[in-house]
Amino acid sequence: MEDSINPSHPFIGMWVTADGYIRHELLPNGRYDEARGSRKSAYQGxxxxxxxxxxxxxxxxxxxxxxxxxxxxxxxxxxxYRE
Incomplete structure (x- = not known):
């Protein structure tokens, strides 16, 4: 895995399902944080x-x-979808 991604990379940022239930944030440090419903940071990696x-x-x-x-x-x- 990469230690970091260029902060201006077009895929960095928040991605959400149409209903907003899943919020998937791709961070520039090569980590992600996924929230599900009211559960913040349900998955990280x-x-x-x-x-x-x-x-x-x-x-x-x-x-x-x-x-x-x-x-x-x-x-x-x-x-x-991109937020």
């Missing part, structure tokens, strides 16, 4: 981005991935 693909490793060791297409993040069966 690190990520790396290669092209339009993102790989996640949460702090428990669980891995996941996703893809950015047309300004939308498709991750783990979820569709997240």
């Amino acid at each position: 690190s990520y790396s981005i290669t092209g339009d693909h993102i790989e996640y490793v949460d702090d428990t060791g669980f891995t996941a991935d996703g893809d950015f297409r047309d300004s939308v993040l498709y991750h783990g069966g979820m569709v997240l």
Whole structure:
């Protein structure tokens, strides 16, 4: 995983589901923080981005991935939009 991502990288920032229930923040330090409903920081971990693909490793060791297409993040069966 990368130690940091360029802070001006186009994918850095907050991504949310259409209903706002899941809020997924990609931080410039290569970490992410995911909130679910009223549960802040439900999941945290690190990520790396290669092209339009993102790989996640949460702090428990669980891995996941996703893809950015047309300004939308498709991750783990979820569709997240840039906030």
